[in-house]
Amino acid sequence: MIRLEAVRVDAEDRVVLHPLDLELTDRFTVLVGPNGSGKSTLLRLLDGLVLPSAGRVLVDGLDPEERLKELRRHVGFVFTDPDAQLVMPTPVEDVALSLRRTGVRDRTARARELLAAAGLGALADRSVRETSSGQRQLLALTTVLATEPRVLLADEPTTLLDLRTARRVGDVLRDPPAHVAQVVVATHDLDLAARADRALWVEDGRVRADGTAAEVVAAYRASA
């Protein structure tokens, strides 16, 4: 369960996120809203990448200000830019690296299985630099899932993807591996958003609507 208790985030000259109380218990929650509304900030609070200026964040009881290391093991974050998290020369090495804390014995063999399951088997030994940006985005998601997080956070995970790959990423977010208890995604992809259980429409640093994905996405679409 994710809880925000009177959380506020200030920038130098303004409030980025106004005081917010929130409890997220659904399996798949999306954050929608215009550019610069505070979605990424809200997501980053859940991984301790942004710390609250006031209030408290708890992710399955872990407060990022007190137990950051544990939290980071508990939570996986997929960045918009996959190059921010792909560090090894080849996909198989990158996924094998992510498996280092999982107790898997043959990490290379398991990495190949995970890549194959993600539809990336043919790229396993290629240079990451030779893969397309969409393939790298899917690879970044695969490497994060390989760490076996309980909570999966993703910031615009379908931005670079063609329709079919976006659909596949949506399938993974909708129905992730069993170790993932909760998924929270910030997105402008309203087809993806509509597949969530719950949606928050964030605007000007406030939650403007909160409800089922169908309701909130329809209201947000109608506002454009």
Ligand SMILES: Nc1ncnc2c1ncn2[C@@H]1O[C@H](COP(=O)(O)OP(=O)(O)OP(=O)(O)O)[C@@H](O)[C@H]1O
């Ligand atoms: N550390 C910071 N210092 C100053 N301003 C910030 C900081 N972090 C975020 N902001 C500002 O806060 C606002 C919200 O940013 P955020 O990245 O959370 O929006 P977003 O909804 O994710 O936008 P987008 O859809 O464009 O990714 C923006 O105006 C941004 O410029």
